[in-house]
Amino acid sequence: MPRWPWCSPRRPCWTLEVTEYPNEAAAKSAIDQARIYGALVSSGGSNTLIVVPSMSDLAPLDLAVRVQRRISAVGTIMVCRQTVSLGRPYAGQTVTVHVSDTTITVDLDGQARVIRRTTDIPVRHVKANKPHKVSDVV
Secondary structure (H helix, E strand, O other), rough: OOOOOOOOOOOOOOOOOOOOOOOOOHHHHHHHHHOOOEEEEOOOEEEEEEEEEOOOOOHHHHHEEEEEOOOOOOOEEOOOEEEEOOOHOOOOEEEEEEOOOEEEEEEEEEEEEEEEOOHHHHHHHHOOOOOOOOOOOO
16 A cells, blocks of 8 residues: 555545446446445536435434443533533433534433533544442541
């Protein structure tokens, strides 16, 4: 593999795998089946770039990070230094949180609560904290 100026041990090089499809319909079919994320279709003198739509079923799964959080005694969680209030009745529960670039989605009681992100800080902790052990000494 050739070494390019932007390649380093800390930032590995990307490779590009080229697959030819007979026509635009075949390329769109491969995108629908999640085998490829885009295609360049050449027809005559013009080229057309086809990519996975950002609002498709595939795009959010690739962009979102799934983390766990334990709801505090006052009913809040903190994700990416953003405090999200869920309510005191949920205190002590562990919830799954999906973090994307623009939203935080909390899976709670079989429902999804979507909260707009106010920070651009990346996720640092993936697992929820363990509950504190109650000591035998009172």
